[in-house]
Amino acid sequence: MNDTAHKRALALHHEMEPLYGQPKTWFGFLGATNHTVIGIRFMVTAIAFFFIGGVLAMLIRAQLAGPDTQFLDAANYAQVFTMHGTVMMFLFAIPLIEGFALYMLPKVLGARDLAFPRLSAFGYWCYLAGGLILLAALVLGIAPDSGWFMYTPLSSKPFSSGINSDIWLVGITVVEVSAVCAAIEFMATVLKVRAGGMALSKMPLLAWYLWITAAMMLVGFPPLILGSILLEAERAFGLPFFDSARGGDPLLWQHLFWLFGHPEVYIIFLPAAGVISTILPVFAGRPIVGYRWIVAALIAQAFLSFGLWVHHMFTTGIPHLSLAFFSAASLLVVVPTAIQIFAWLTTLLKGRPKMTLPMLWIYGFFFVFVSGGLTGVMVAVVPFDWQVHDTHFVVAHLHYVLVGGFVFPVMAGIYYWGPQLSGRRTDQGLGRLAFWLVFIGFNLTFLVMHWTGLLGMPRRVFTYETGLGWDWPNLVSSFGGFVMAIGFAMTLVDILVQWRFAPHTPHNPWKADTLEWAMPTPAPTYNFASLPKVGSRHPLHDDPDLSARLAGGTGYLPGALGGRRATMAVDSVTGAPEHVIILPGPTLIPFWTALALVGAAICFLAGFYWGAGLLGLAVIGCGCWWLWRSGDTADPDSVDCREGTRLPPHHAHPQAPGWWGMVFTLVFDATLFISLLFGYLFLWVIAPGWPPPAFIDAAPGLAIATLAALAMAGLAPLAAHRSNLRGDAARSARWLVVSASANALACIAFAATLAFLTPPAASHAYAACIWALALYAILHNGLAAIGSAFVLARGRAGFVSARRSLDPRNLAAFSGYSALVGAVTVAAIHLGPVLGTG
Structure with a gap:
């Protein structure tokens, strides 16, 4: 140069x-929205939780090191056991993926930030608060103690009378809000916020992996969120969704949990596989083999992973035909995984691999993960699963898959991308010794644990008698666990020392060819x-x-855009430049919104339900404030992006990220509603006497009136949107008034159904399901009514016009969805009893 x-x-x-940097004030800290800052916060917090989870694991291994150990009593062991799994699954693995994607996606896609920077900041505060709720419970001795999977009836009120299970349900739900926000963020970003000319076929594989992972999170997390809400409603208000004495079924929880739980294994694995697909070709000295095959395998793996949840329920007494189907599906999912592994091995064979520290961790991944995959094939076979279910064999398999498939690639990624964060070399020092301590300690711990499982040791016992053959294997496992812990501690020391004292690295030290290495080193904000x-x-x-x-x-958009943050959006498929996204600067709105949400959760935990309701309204108010601050009436009509390109700002384009954000939000919402219908139909089929004859009370007049209100509620916003596109602001405003009124009438009709036709929700699981469906409809119609008034006010303030049509367009989509689910709810309430007795 x-x-x-x-x-x-x-x-x-x-x-x-x-x-783009963070102001050096308390406002700057709380109001930061830059993806680099938020991504680093996520990753640092997740790594802190990893070491907390590791300490809990060492407490478990100390307790199980010998027979009749009195290190922990049964109650404390239950809390430590539950919190270890909870921390590692919910507070470490998924948030670390979120942080990595938040930090890395704009860099590999050639952008300056994500599609919705404020949503990322909101997600971080929710994650931090949910994690602190769980940690505070552990310190206070009231941590969850029913297992990280919270099986009912063990976690139901009769068997867990304290606040322990409530803390898990509320805290994890707050954390899951963060995950859903991240999924929407990533999906919209990969589709729209890319470098000019970057078609889908030219995206780096890491972006494909993260996009597929986000799609799985968007569809996989709603069942767990719904299950947590239903179980907390049962514990707090006596709604008997899982109480078999009142028409419920404990197996419903298992179905909802594992509808999330098995896809989560692949949600954790796929980003780590994306790290391997990025790093391995660099050190092999040649491009990845089978790019298109890998993308096809990813898509297939995502679909197949949602057909495996009963894999975890082979011993629950389900029909043999179902056992055969889910066993076959569990074996079939091996195929797309094998395609990726063979593509990596072929790349190594055709290249000239360099034995660097990141590659050492990848080689460790191959050994550990493939071993875990082999035991996964074993437990997919029903007769074998019957023998080892709920033993330490399954614990060993789980750790081989998750630690091998996630932690080892994560360590490779930390050493590979470390220079980008620190500007210093990260492949010297204690790294190799630390790797061997982790690798040897891990295999000592969990390879031997397969043997204790085959000898019949259950997975959740806190002590055992001598003479069962478990003594020496457990002692070896505990010794290996402490060796592994020393290795991870040494890794942390090595990374901190290298990032502080190692020599500065030249630009692009690995000679990679992807865009994240086209930035200065270390990367600017x-x-x-x-x-x-x-x-x-x-x-x-x-x-x-x-x-x-x-x-x-x-290049495009050089420098600052009139003192404002900005990046470019492209066509979803071709990558042709499409419009300019004007990004928000630092703001406290995400922080206050998260604070209101967390306050509502804490009030609910304390039994202060009125306070929770008021803070829930505060969340809606913060949301309106958030959206009101989106856009500026003084934004230019078009922006000179250089390179012979002039583009409109995002609010003047029909394919703006906000539209895609609404689409993906509705995908999440629809999955939640389908999960609720699944629970309703599952209990209808499984529980005897559904619906109870005394509960049948038809009201065709009310049903017709509700459907009429819903029809108008769905059509009026669409008419308002079309009137706005024609430039008829007055007609659009009138239709918005009709929309708000129709949605309010629909809420009143559903409330009347609950008040006059539906028995108390606590009387039977059928009544509880009707209440859940109706309250879901009331919530959505209520939000649509508020949204109609909000868009009307935005139009009066000059934010809505024929050119700026995103607000009425999104309202039409949400209101149409709300009307549709309302109609399905009317059918479930009014036609269900007739069909049930027909």
């Missing part, structure tokens, strides 16, 4: 760094001084000087 270009690069850096134009999957191979040219302002 010559002197002129160097000065231009420095000038751009000094222009953009203050704009704005990522790119100008945005790249991509012509292939290997942009740095095609143009070795790309980094210098981007730093000097050669």
Whole structure:
């Protein structure tokens, strides 16, 4: 880079760094929205939880090291056991994925930030608060103690009378809100926020992996969220969804939990596999083999993973035909996994691999994960599963898959991308010794645990007698566990020392060809001084000087956009530049919204239900404030993006990220509703005497009136949207008034159904399901009514016009969805009893 270009690069850096960086004030800390800052916060917090979970694991191994050990009593062991699984699954693995994707996606896609920066900040505060609720319970001795899977009836009120299970249900639900926000964020970002010219076929594999993972999170998490809400409703208000004495069934919880739980294994594995698909070709010295095959395998794996949940329920007495189907599905999912593994091995065979520290962790992954996959095939066979179910064999299999399939690639990624964060080398020092301690300690711990499982040791016992053959295997496992813990501690020390004292690294030290290495090292908060134009999957191979040219302002959107943060959006498929996203700066709105939500959760835990309700309304108010602050009536009609391109701002384009955000929000919402219908139909089929004859009370007049209100509630916002597109603001406003009124009438009709036709919710699981369906409809119609009034007010304030049509368009989509689910609810309430007795 010559002197002129160097000065231009420095000038751009000094222009953009203050704009994208975090202000050095308390406001700047609480109000940060930059993806780099939020991503690092997620990852650091998740790693802290990992070490907390590791300490809990060492307490478990100390207790099980010998027979009749009195280190922990039964009650404390139950809390430690439950919290270890909860921390590792919900507070470490998934949040670390979120943090990694938040940090890395814009960098590999050639963007400056994510589609919804404020949503990322909101998600972090929810995650932190939910985790602190659980940790506070552990410190106070009231931590969850029914297992990290919370099986009913063990977690139901008669068997868990304290607040322990409530803390798990409420805390995990708050954490899951964060995960859902992240999923919506990632899906919209990958589709819309990419470098110009980056078609889907030219995306790096890491982006494909993270997008598929986000899609699985969006569909996989609603069953758990619903199950947690239903179980907490049973514990708090006596609604008998899982009480077999009143028409419920404990197996409903298992179905809802594992509808989330088995896809979660792949949600955890796929991002780690994306790390391998990114790192391995760099050190093999050649592009990945089978790019299209890997993408196809990812899609197949995502679909197949949702057909495996009964894999965990082979011993619950389900029909033999179902056993055969789910056993076959469990074996079939091996195929897409094998495709990826063979693609990696072929890449190594065709290349010239370098034995670097990141590759050492990847080789460890191959050994551990493939071993876990082999035992996974074993437990997919029903007769074998009957023998080892609920033993330490399953514990060993779980850790081989999750630690091998996630933690080992994560360690490779930390050492590979470390220079990007610190600007220093990370492949020297204690890293290799730490790897061998972890690898040897891990296999000592869990390879031997297969043997204790085959000898019949149950997975949740806190002590055992001598003479059962478990003494020496448990002692070896405990010894290995402490060796592994020392290895991870040494890894942390090594990383901290290297990041502080190691020599500075040159730019792109690994000679990679993906866009995250086209930035300066360490990466600035704005990522790119100008945005790249991509012509292939290997942009740095095609143009070795790309980094210098981007730093000097050669590219799209060079510098700051009139003192505002901005990035570019593209066509979802072709990657052609489409519009400019004007990004929000630091703001406290996400923090206050999260604080209101967490306050509502804590009030609910304390039994202060009125306070929880008021804070719930505060969340809605914060949401309106949030959306009101989106956009500016003074935004330009178009933006000169350079490179011969002039684009409109995002609010003037029909494919803006906000539209896709609504689409993916409705996908999540629909999955939640389908899960609720699944529970209703499951109990109808399984529980005897559904519906109870005394509960049947038809009211065709009320049903017709409700459907009429729903029809108008669904059609009026659509008419308002079309009137707005024609420029008829007055007619659009009138239709919005009709929409608000019709949605309010639908709420009143559902409330009347509950008040006059439905028995008390606690009387029978059928009544509880009707209440749940009706309250779901009331919530959505109520939000649609508020949304209609909100869009009307936005129009009066000048934020809505024929050109700025996103608000009425999103309202029409949400109201149409609310009307549809309301109609399904009417059918379930009024036609269900007739069909049940027909």
